[in-house]
Amino acid sequence: MQESVPRLTVCASLVEKIANQAALCRTCEVLGVERLILPAPTISAWEFRKIAASAQQWQTVDYCPPEELGVWLGQQTDCRRVALTVHPHGQSLGHYRFAANTLLILGRELTGIPDDVVSRCDEALTIPQYGQVESLNVQTAGAIAIYEYNRQWR
Secondary structure (H helix, E strand, O other): OOOOOOEEEEEOOOOOOHHHHHHHHHHHHHOOOOEEEEOOOOOOOHHHHHHHOOHHHOOOEEEOOHHHHHHHHHHOOOOEEEEEOOOOOOEEHHHOOOOOEEEEEOOEOOOEOOHHHHOOOOEEEEOOOOOOOOOOOHHHHHHHHHHHHHHHHO
């Protein structure tokens, strides 16, 4: 595979709320993400459909239950596995250069990405924050990182 062909996969297996899954699906479709990984098939649920605004019809969606995420990540060897987290040793998004073939892992609402999952990633990435609140909504953080990936590769 050529390094110059952009291929972004967003893994939202840890995202529990259907509203966040649907918003991520819409964001991924609008921003041209190749594949979205969700924890379970929820795209036919009314709550998902009303937020996704039909994006699920065009966005490629695959599934990986959270309890299988560690094994699944170990199988993803053809890409750069990047955990988007508030990890203290994460690289700043503003200084990070995405690989063309990137797997972006998003965390669970409130608790983020468990350390054992971060350890299976090639890198940890953080979004600089300057306010008092400790983190962004997972969908918002994902959208920021996807936008930066596209800025670099499209």
